[in-house]
Amino acid sequence: MSAEEEKLFYLDTPLEEKVIVDTSFNIRSLVESKKRLQQHLVLVLGNNISRVYFGNGLHLVAMLTNTRKKSQSDNISSLENFLRETDNNLGIILNYFPLLPLFVVGDPKVLNEYKILTRNETHITQLIETCSDEVTAEEVKTALHPYIINWELIRMKHLHRRLDNAMESGKIAVGLDDVSKAANQRHAKLLVIEKGYTAPVVKAGQKGDAYKDSTLLTDAVDEVIERVLSSGGEVAFTDKKVLKGYQHIALIY
Numbered sequence: 001m002s003a004e005e006e007k008l009f010y011l012d013t014p015l016e017e018k019v020i021v022d023t024s025f026n027i028r029s030l031v032e033s034k035k036r037l038q039q040h041l042v043l044v045l046g047n048n049i050s051r052v053y054f055g056n057g058l059h060l061v062a063m064l065t066n067t068r069k070k071s072q073s074d075n076i077s078s079l080e081n082f083l084r085e086t087d088n089n090l091g092i093i094l095n096y097f098p099l100l101p102l103f104v105v106g107d108p109k110v111l112n113e114y115k116i117l118t119r120n121e122t123h124i125t126q127l128i129e130t131c132s133d134e135v136t137a138e139e140v141k142t143a144l145h146p147y148i149i150n151w152e153l154i155r156m157k158h159l160h161r162r163l164d165n166a167m168e169s170g171k172i173a174v175g176l177d178d179v180s181k182a183a184n185q186r187h188a189k190l191l192v193i194e195k196g197y198t199a200p201v202v203k204a205g206q207k208g209d210a211y212k213d214s215t216l217l218t219d220a221v222d223e224v225i226e227r228v229l230s231s232g233g234e235v236a237f238t239d240k241k242v243l244k245g246y247q248h249i250a251l252i253y
Contacts (some may be wrong), residue, residue: 045106154193175247186253188233
C-alpha cells in the first residue's frame with residue numbers, strides 16, 4: 001500500500017518480520033522477506049531396505065519404508081526389481097512434492113544401479129555416497145549436514161536444474177516480453193528472477209516526463225511477480241549465473 005494506490009494479495013507463506021521506514025515498498029520486498037525453509041526429500045537406498053524422508057533442515061520425518069522380499073534376497077535381478085519398486089513409490093510422492101530438492105543417499109554400488117533405472121532422474125538435486133549399506137537415520141543426518149549448512153548453494157543448483165528441465169520439456173518462457181505474455185495466458189508454476197533485475201516503464205495512461213517524476217514509473221518485473229503470485233505460482237530470486245542464457249527472467253508453467 002502507498003499514497004498513490006493499494007493492492008490486496010493473499011500469500012500463504014511465512015515471512016521474516018521486517019520494518020521499512022522512508023523507503024519504497026513493493027511486491028518484491030514481500031518475496032525477498034519470505035522465510036528460507038530448508039524443506040527437501042531424501043531417498044535412502046540399501047540392498048534390502050529403502051526409505052523416503054521429508055526433511056526440514058536436519059529434522060527428518062519418515063514417509064515410506066520399502067523392504068526387499070527375503071525369498072529374493074540372494075537374487076541379483078531382484079535388486080533391480082526392488083529399486084524399480086522403490087522408484088515407483090518415490091514417483092507417487094513426488095507428485096505431491098514436485099518442487100522440493102531431492103537427495104538420494106546410498107553406497108556407490110546401489111547408487112550406480114539406481115541411476116541406470118530411475119524414472120525420476122530429473123528430480124534429483126544431489127547424490128550422496130555413504131560407506132555402509134543400510135544407513136540409519138542418524139547417519140543420513142550426518143551425510144546431509146554439509147549440504148544443509150550450504151543450503152543456498154543447493155537452492156541455486158535445484159533452481160538451475162528445474163530451469164533446464166523446463167527448457168527440455170518446452171514448458172518455459174524466457175525474457176521479460178515472453179514471460180509477461182505467458183503470465184497472462186498460462187498457469188504459472190515458478191517465476192525465476194535474477195537478483196536486482198528491474199525494468200522501469202511508464203504507468204499505463206500516465207503522461208509527463210518520467211525522468212523528472214518517478215511516480216509516473218512502475219516496474220514491469222514487479223507487475224509479473226504480482227500476476228504469478230495472484231495465480232498461485234511461486235517466485236524465486238537467483239544469482240546471475242543460474243539465469244545465464246535465460247535473459248534475466250524465466251517462467252516455468
